Amino acid sequence: xxxxxxxxxxxxxxxxxxxGYDGASLADIASATGLGRSSLYHHFPGGKEEMASAVxxxxxxxxxxxxxxxxxxxxxxxxxxxxxxxxxxxxxxSGRNRCILAAFVVGQSRQLxxxxxxxxxxxxxxxxxxxxxxxxxxxxxxxxxxxxxxxAVQGAVILAGALDDPKPFKTMxxxxxxxxxxxxxxxxxxxx
Amino acid sequence: xxxxxxxxxxxxxxxxxxxGYDGASLADIASATGLGRSSLYHHFPGGKEEMASAVxxxxxxxxxxxxxxxxxxxxxxxxxxxxxxxxxxxxxxSGRNRCILAAFVVGQSRQLxxxxxxxxxxxxxxxxxxxxxxxxxxxxxxxxxxxxxxxAVQGAVILAGALDDPKPFKTMxxxxxxxxxxxxxxxxxxxx
DNA sequence: GTCTATAATAGGATAGAC
DNA sequence: GTCTATCCTATTATAGAC
Numbered sequence: 001x002x003x004x005x006x007x008x009x010x011x012x013x014x015x016x017x018x019x020g021y022d023g024a025s026l027a028d029i030a031s032a033t034g035l036g037r038s039s040l041y042h043h044f045p046g047g048k049e050e051m052a053s054a055v056x057x058x059x060x061x062x063x064x065x066x067x068x069x070x071x072x073x074x075x076x077x078x079x080x081x082x083x084x085x086x087x088x089x090x091x092x093x094s095g096r097n098r099c100i101l102a103a104f105v106v107g108q109s110r111q112l113x114x115x116x117x118x119x120x121x122x123x124x125x126x127x128x129x130x131x132x133x134x135x136x137x138x139x140x141x142x143x144x145x146x147x148x149x150x151x152a153v154q155g156a157v158i159l160a161g162a163l164d165d166p167k168p169f170k171t172m173x174x175x176x177x178x179x180x181x182x183x184x185x186x187x188x189x190x191x192x
Numbered sequence: 193x194x195x196x197x198x199x200x201x202x203x204x205x206x207x208x209x210x211x212g213y214d215g216a217s218l219a220d221i222a223s224a225t226g227l228g229r230s231s232l233y234h235h236f237p238g239g240k241e242e243m244a245s246a247v248x249x250x251x252x253x254x255x256x257x258x259x260x261x262x263x264x265x266x267x268x269x270x271x272x273x274x275x276x277x278x279x280x281x282x283x284x285x286s287g288r289n290r291c292i293l294a295a296f297v298v299g300q301s302r303q304l305x306x307x308x309x310x311x312x313x314x315x316x317x318x319x320x321x322x323x324x325x326x327x328x329x330x331x332x333x334x335x336x337x338x339x340x341x342x343x344a345v346q347g348a349v350i351l352a353g354a355l356d357d358p359k360p361f362k363t364m365x366x367x368x369x370x371x372x373x374x375x376x377x378x379x380x381x382x383x384x
Numbered sequence: 385g386t387c388t389a390t391a392a393t394a395g396g397a398t399a400g401a402c
Numbered sequence: 403g404t405c406t407a408t409c410c411t412a413t414t415a416t417a418g419a420c
Contacts, residue, residue, distance in 0.1 A: 022215030023299030025413060038416085039386050047415070102350045103298050106290060107215030110353075117354045147351065147360050148344070148367075155347025158294045159339065161302075162309045168339050175340075184376020217395060230398085231404050239397065 008033040013055050017098045021052055021109030049112055052104070056113055059100055060120060062091070071127040077135035081177040088153060088173060095160035095169025102154055125150055128180060135181045145180050152176060200225040205247050209290045213244055213301030241304055244296070248305055251292055252312060254283070263319040269327035273369040276320075280345060280365060287352035287361025294346055317342055320372060327373045337372050344368060 011032040015024045026048060030037045044050040070083035092099070101120060104113050125146045132142035156172035178184070203224040207216045218240060222229045236242040262275035284291070293312060296305050317338045324334035348364035370376070 018298070019300075020212055020214060020298045022212060026415085027413075035385095036387060037414085038388085041415070042385060098298060099350075101354065102294065105350060105353045106210070106212040106295050106298070108211075114354075114356070118356065121351060121354050144363065147363070151347030151351050151360060151364060152340070152343055153347065154350040155343030155345065158291075158297060158346040158350070159313060159343050161297045162293065162306075162313050164306070164310065168343060171336060171339070172343060218397085219395075227403095228405060229396085230406085233397070234403060240395095 008035070009055060009058050012051060013059065013100060014097075016052060016055055017100045017103055020103045020106060021048075021112075022107040024048075052109055052113065053116075055100070056104070056116060056120075060116075063120060063124065066091070068123060068127045071131050077131050077181055078177055080131055081180060085173050085176055089170075092153075092157055092169060093166075095157065095166035097157075098161050099154060099157045102157065121150060132180050137181070137183070141183070145183060149176055149180055152179065200227070201247060201250050204243060205251065205292060206289075208244060208247055209292045209295055212295045212298060213240075213304075214299040216240075244301055244305065247292070248296070248308060248312075252308075255312065255316065258283070260315060260319045263323050269323045269373055270369055272323055273372060277365050277368055281362075284345075284349055284361060285358075287349065287358035289349075290353050291346060291349045294349065313342060324372050329373070329375070333375070337375060341368055341372055344371065 012029055015028050015032045018024075019028060026037050026040060029048075029051065030040060033040075040051065041047065044054065046053075066087035067084050070087065071080050073080060073083070091097070101117055104110065104117055110117075125143070128146035128149055129139070129142040132145050133139060137145065152172050153176070156169040160166050160169040204221055207220050207224045210216075211220060218229050218232060221240075221243065222232060225232070232243065233239065236246060238245075258279035259276050262279065263272050265272060265275070283289070293309055296302065296309055302309075317335070320338035320341055321331070321334040324337050325331060329337065344364050345368070348361040352358050352361040
């Protein structure tokens, strides 16, 4: 299927990101990818639901390759976190893109994909908590900081989108490693 | 208009919150409020767009009365923040409800209401920053902490919704005042 | 694998009786 | 102020030619 072997899945992702599941019509997806509506059904007999699921498959794989794996690689905790930060900066275009996970938590897609969305967040949080543990943080506190980091990413994407200004997202990303390893941003205004 | 003078606007709000603007059909709103579709048009000749705008009016008023005003009232900064925390806990039902602002940032409602959504966030951030200033925080840092607090609320609602678990939201709310006044959560694991 | 054509339905909106 | 009936368009989905 073409969406699995070309960049067209990125265009489909962009459509769902901007419009949500309910707001993205097949005409929108057809227009974004350059395919006819019938061609979409050839690749995804299950219709829009299968398209959204396929996009989530790709996002899942992207997260594994660009977030989970780098967090688990060798290196100092701070270096591993920096790799994740770089990947997130690209994925969200420094805050100019919405989050597909947040978009899918609303409306019909919540019923269709809710379980998978929870699993994605759980995996991300677990990988972040493991890095915090490697950095010497107690397990319970590591989990709290990992949740806080994921919360910060999601919230910053919302705020940057609402204000139409990437700054809050950039600030959040810059503070993220310290939040995991030092437990806060208490030293930010004292740094060089 | 009945939605402005009864609790039916809350039911309309709930529909938009759960389904987003594009996902909430007039049949859904009619069913939630108990009104027929034509009755809705009697109150809102502008259709769904006007209904969403009216809901946002009410949310705006709710924010003024329950968040902005308490933050500006007399009292210690910590007490003012606690009042906001209590209001947010009720509004989001301890994390079981989605955020209408986040829902409206996606899809068609973004085009319709984007400017107003930005204004709501700006007002909220400004009020929080003022409290931080009253607590002795420098203006630039106060603004950063205020943004971080709003980000935390938005992100925690997303995560709690995705995990179908209110815990991340409750943890976030408990840490919010410290984040504003102390600049982080560095003392959480040391508290009683 | 992509297209045109077309069905079938859902959604937004209006008219007019009561 | 609410209802029934209706219109129109958008949307999902399918059939079948190429």
